Structure formats: structure tokens, C-alpha cells
Amino acid sequence: MLRQNLQLKLSQKLSPQQIQLMKLIQLPTQAFEQRLKEEMVENPALESGKEDEYEQDEYDTADDYDYDDDYDNEHIDADEINIDEYLSDDEIPNYKTQANNYSDDDEDRTMPFAATISFHQSLIEQLNTFILNDSERxxxxxxxxxxxxxxxxxxxxxDIVDDMAFTQGIYTDEQTVEHVLHIIHQLEPAGVGARDLQECLLLQLKQKTPTPAIEMATDIIENQFDAFTKKHYDKLLSKYNINQDELRSAIDEIERLNPKPGGSYESNSKPIEHVVPDFAIKIVDGELELNLNGRNAPELHVSKDYQEMLQSYKDTRQKSAQQKDAVQFIKQKLDSAKWFIDAIRQRQETLYVTMNAIMHYQEEYFLDGDETKLKPMILKDIADLVGLDISTVSRVANSKYVETPYGTKLIKEFFSEAMKNDQGEDVSTLEIKKILQNVIEAEDKQKPLPDDKLADILKEKGYPIARRTIAKYREQLDIPVARMRKKI
Structure with a gap:
């Protein structure tokens, strides 16, 4: 049985313009520039540069143009639409916009690209310097x-012998593979082809010019590797019957070695990535001054040609079906351009207002640069100040950088939880981490402080923190345990 009834339902939906704005806000400067280029390619009604001879509000009246009421019911075949007559720029041949102002002796100013070879290609090329038979190669x-x-x-x-037999049809024995592997060990960088860290360090030491410190370091790695990795220096002093200076010289030689010989080659071949700050904070006459990166504030306007097309349509007394369909396309592009320009303006305002609130909230830090002066700050604090949603503030903070007198910082690094000190005041966890780092840097490296001792020291400084919290902060700061910080 069919039955009709009325039902009230409350729902929340985002408009396409809101979704577009949220996506633009979370983009950093470089990604935003790329998105801007894509939009200008997709929408010919959107142009960059300053406007002239007309006001920005003109395109807001696009909905004022006349349309017949029965037009929506008409079906216009796509083949009948000739939009080219409305796009006057398309009538200009490409050759008319090109120029050749170069002579034969002009300098080639194209940017050369660096040709690099991979790590494995470099090793293969080095094999050409060795005399090998076909099987060995x-x-x-x-x-x-x-x-x-x-x-x-x-x-x-x-495993290598079996794999070569099954996958490559190369039948050999372990002795031959060992012999060829010794040849691989002679390649650069030193230590390549090692099967573990101990062998990697030994290969590098054996390529150095022999000295008493090198010989001692080689013996330690070869015969006392476990004691060295665990930093049992007293055991090494007793084993070799040497003084601390001699052991320190040997350890210095070991610390100069590269535990990842292939990693250094890979890092040199990677392109350098540059961070483009979205904001810049300067101190002018003792006051903070915030600037938004100019690349985040492009000058955009709606194409004048498209507006003139609509005007000509409005002035035409008899409107054909082709003209109606073409003007629908023009209006769609104009509306899209208007929405995009509005979204850009809202993005600029949101970025500036949010960063301005963060700057004033952390004013003491930005004026002094001392990280211990960073206040506890969470997303809700800034959201309440600027009247925005927490998710919007998160989009601004997550991927944006700010240039300060103390370096370029990721904005989300200024956010931290609060903890109580011995006086009941809220202090930032960033402040506690900085003090912990300073205490560890100032410790006696021959007798590094364990976590419980570090907790006692911070308690004396007015920060009652548990030992497990000290361990968590130490790991976040990438600081090893006390035993691994010990130095001779």
C-alpha cells in the first residue's frame, strides 16, 4: 500500500564554491600557482593582470541578460553551435603572434639539464676497469x-648462487662468487657490496693509509665489534691496555667512516628542493610586520571580450538558437571565473587573518626568537580568535611556511599542548623539549644522564615530568639513550 507523508529533515551540504575554497586554502604557494595555471587554461574567460577600462563589478551583472522563457525547453544540436565567432582571439593565426629577432651569432640561452647516472650504473662502469672473463662479468x-x-x-x-642458477641460467659455485665479490669490494664508494655494517666499516678502514689509530680501529671492528657498538669503553681499555687518548683516536677514525656508502651517492644525485614561504614576518621599529607572499595574491579579472559578447547578445533583437547556446557557454565560463576570483580573495583573507592571529599569539617568540617563550597553542585557540572553523585553521597550518628573522618555519610547529609547571602555570611542551635538549647538550658525555636523572633536573627547574614522559620527548627529539650518548 502506497502512502504519502511529510518529513522534516535537517542536513548540511557544502556548495561547490565552498569546496573549491577549502581546496585552495590548503594548497601551499607552489601548488597554488600550479592550480592557478590549470584554471586559466581551462577557463578562457579568466585573465591575469590589472584591469583597465572597466570595473570589476561588471561581471556580477551577467545574470541580467535577457533569455526567452521557452529557451530551456529547446534542444540545440551541438553541431549547430558555432562558438568561434564569439572567440575573436581564435581568428588570429599563430604565425602572426610569433617573432624571430635572433641572428645566427646570438648566444644560446637555453637552460642545460644535468645528465646523471644511477648508483648501479656507476658501479657497472667501474667494472670495465677490471679484467674479467665472460662468466665473472x-x-x-x-x-x-x-x-x-x-x-x-x-x-x-x-642464496645468490641458487638465484643465479634458477633465474639467469648462470651455474657457478660459492668460491667463484666470493672471488667476484672481493672485486666488487674494490669499487667506489668504499664499503660498497658489504653484507653487514661490520664488513662495511672494515672495507673502508683497509683502504686507508695504515697508522697506529687505523690499525687499532681495524682490530676493534674486527675482534671487538660488539663491545664497541655497546660503548663498553672500559672493556676496550682493559683489553688493549691503552690509555683514553689512544682509544679516542681509534674511535675518531671509526666515526669518520660512512655506514651507508650507497646513500651518499643517492643524495648527491637528487634535485635540491626549495621551500617557498607563504608568509614573511619582519621586525620594524620593535613591532611585528606580517606580509603575504605576493605569489599568493595574483591579479585576476574576467575577460573583457567575453563581457562584450554578452553585451552584443543583449543588444541583438533577434536571437538565434545558436546564439542562445553560445551565450549559455559564455555565462557558464564567466560565472566560473567570478567564483574562482572570489575564492582567491577569500583564500588571501583567510591566510592573512589566521597567520596574523598566530603571530600575535606568539609575539614574544617572534620578537626574541627564544623557543622557550613559545606559548601553549592549539588549533581551537586560533579558531576562536579569528572566528573560523578548526578544520580551516588546520588547513592553513599544515602545509604553509613562514619566513622569520630566525629562519623559515613550518607553521604547525608553533602549535603544542600545554603542561602545568610547579606553580600551576600552563607551559608549552615545546618549551620543555628545548630545556631538555639544552640539559642533554650540557651533560658530561663521559657520564651521560639517564632518563630518571633528567626528570629530577627538570623537576628542579620547575617542570614536574615523569621519567616515561622524558623518554617520549627524547625520542621525539631523536636523542639516543644515555648509554649511546657516552663518549670517551
């Missing part, structure tokens, strides 16, 4: 292909 190339990006071979010799 096939094994050597297979071994090079088994080296990971850090420069290690993580597989055992028997």
Missing part, C-alpha cells in the same frame, strides 16, 4: 644488481 653484474640503495648486499652467498 655475468656474476659481477648480478652482484651489482643485488646491491641495495644503501650499498649493501643483504643476501647470503648460497
Amino acid at each position: 655475468e656474476i659481477a653484474e648480478f652482484l651489482v644488481g643485488s646491491i641495495d640503495d644503501m650499498g649493501y648486499i643483504r643476501r647470503s652467498i648460497p
Whole structure:
């Protein structure tokens, strides 16, 4: 049985313009520029640069143009629409907009690209300097292909022998593979092809000019590697019957070695990434001054040609179906351009207002640069100040950078939770981490402070923190445990 009834339902929906604005807000400067270029390619009614001879509000009246009431019911075949007559720029051939003002002796000003080779290609090229028979070369190339990006071979010799037989049809024995592997160990960078860290360090030490410190370091890595990694320096002093200066010289030689020989090559071949700050904070006459990166504030306007097309349509007494369909397309592009320009303006305002609130909230830090003066600050604090949603503030903070007198910082680094000190005042966890880092840097490295002792010191400074919290902060600061911080 069918039954009709009325039902009230409350729902919340985002308009396309709101969704577009949220997506624009979360974009950093470089991504925003790319998005701007894409929009200008997709929408020919959107132009960059300053406006002239007309006001911005003109395109707001696009809905005022006349349309017949029965037009929406008409079906216009796509083949009948000739939009080219409304796009006057398309009538200009490309050759009329090109110029050739260069002579034969002009300097080539094109930017050259650096040609790089991969880590494994470099190793293969080095093999050409060794005299190898066909079988040895096939094994050597297979071994090079088994080296990971850090420069290690993580597989055992028997596994390599079996893999070559099953996958490559290369039948050999373990002794031959060991022989070829020793050749791989002579390649650069030193230590490449090692099967573990101990072998990697030994390969590098054996390529150095022998000195008493090098010989001692080699013996320690070869015979006392476990004691060295655990920093049992007293055991090493007793084992070799040497003084602290001699042991320190050997350890200094070991610390100069590269535990990831392949990693250094890979880092050199990667392009350098530059951070483009979205904001800049300067101190002018003792006052903070905030500027939005000019690349976040482009000058956009609606194409005058498109508005003239609508005007000509309005002045035409007899309107054909083709003209109606074409003007619908023009209006769609004009509306899209208007929405995009409005979204850009709202984005600029949102970014500036949010960062301005953060700047004044952390005014003491921005004036002094002392991280211990950072106040506890969460997203809700800024959202309440500027009257925006927490999610909007999060979009601004997550991927934006600000240039300060103390370096370029990620905005979300200024946000932190609050903890109570011994006087009941709220202090930032960033402040506590900075004090903890200073205490560890000032400790006696021969007797580094354990976590419980660090907790006692911070308690004396007015920060009652548990030992497990100290351990958590230390890990977040990438500081090892006390035993691993010990130095001779």
C-alpha cells in the first residue's frame, strides 16, 4: 500500500564554491600557482593582470541578460553551435603572434639539464676497469644488481648462487662468487657490496693509509665489534691496555667512516628542493610586520571580450538558437571565473587573518626568537580568535611556511599542548623539549644522564615530568639513550 507523508529533515551540504575554497586554502604557494595555471587554461574567460577600462563589478551583472522563457525547453544540436565567432582571439593565426629577432651569432640561452647516472650504473662502469672473463662479468653484474640503495648486499652467498642458477641460467659455485665479490669490494664508494655494517666499516678502514689509530680501529671492528657498538669503553681499555687518548683516536677514525656508502651517492644525485614561504614576518621599529607572499595574491579579472559578447547578445533583437547556446557557454565560463576570483580573495583573507592571529599569539617568540617563550597553542585557540572553523585553521597550518628573522618555519610547529609547571602555570611542551635538549647538550658525555636523572633536573627547574614522559620527548627529539650518548 502506497502512502504519502511529510518529513522534516535537517542536513548540511557544502556548495561547490565552498569546496573549491577549502581546496585552495590548503594548497601551499607552489601548488597554488600550479592550480592557478590549470584554471586559466581551462577557463578562457579568466585573465591575469590589472584591469583597465572597466570595473570589476561588471561581471556580477551577467545574470541580467535577457533569455526567452521557452529557451530551456529547446534542444540545440551541438553541431549547430558555432562558438568561434564569439572567440575573436581564435581568428588570429599563430604565425602572426610569433617573432624571430635572433641572428645566427646570438648566444644560446637555453637552460642545460644535468645528465646523471644511477648508483648501479656507476658501479657497472667501474667494472670495465677490471679484467674479467665472460662468466665473472655475468656474476659481477648480478652482484651489482643485488646491491641495495644503501650499498649493501643483504643476501647470503648460497642464496645468490641458487638465484643465479634458477633465474639467469648462470651455474657457478660459492668460491667463484666470493672471488667476484672481493672485486666488487674494490669499487667506489668504499664499503660498497658489504653484507653487514661490520664488513662495511672494515672495507673502508683497509683502504686507508695504515697508522697506529687505523690499525687499532681495524682490530676493534674486527675482534671487538660488539663491545664497541655497546660503548663498553672500559672493556676496550682493559683489553688493549691503552690509555683514553689512544682509544679516542681509534674511535675518531671509526666515526669518520660512512655506514651507508650507497646513500651518499643517492643524495648527491637528487634535485635540491626549495621551500617557498607563504608568509614573511619582519621586525620594524620593535613591532611585528606580517606580509603575504605576493605569489599568493595574483591579479585576476574576467575577460573583457567575453563581457562584450554578452553585451552584443543583449543588444541583438533577434536571437538565434545558436546564439542562445553560445551565450549559455559564455555565462557558464564567466560565472566560473567570478567564483574562482572570489575564492582567491577569500583564500588571501583567510591566510592573512589566521597567520596574523598566530603571530600575535606568539609575539614574544617572534620578537626574541627564544623557543622557550613559545606559548601553549592549539588549533581551537586560533579558531576562536579569528572566528573560523578548526578544520580551516588546520588547513592553513599544515602545509604553509613562514619566513622569520630566525629562519623559515613550518607553521604547525608553533602549535603544542600545554603542561602545568610547579606553580600551576600552563607551559608549552615545546618549551620543555628545548630545556631538555639544552640539559642533554650540557651533560658530561663521559657520564651521560639517564632518563630518571633528567626528570629530577627538570623537576628542579620547575617542570614536574615523569621519567616515561622524558623518554617520549627524547625520542621525539631523536636523542639516543644515555648509554649511546657516552663518549670517551
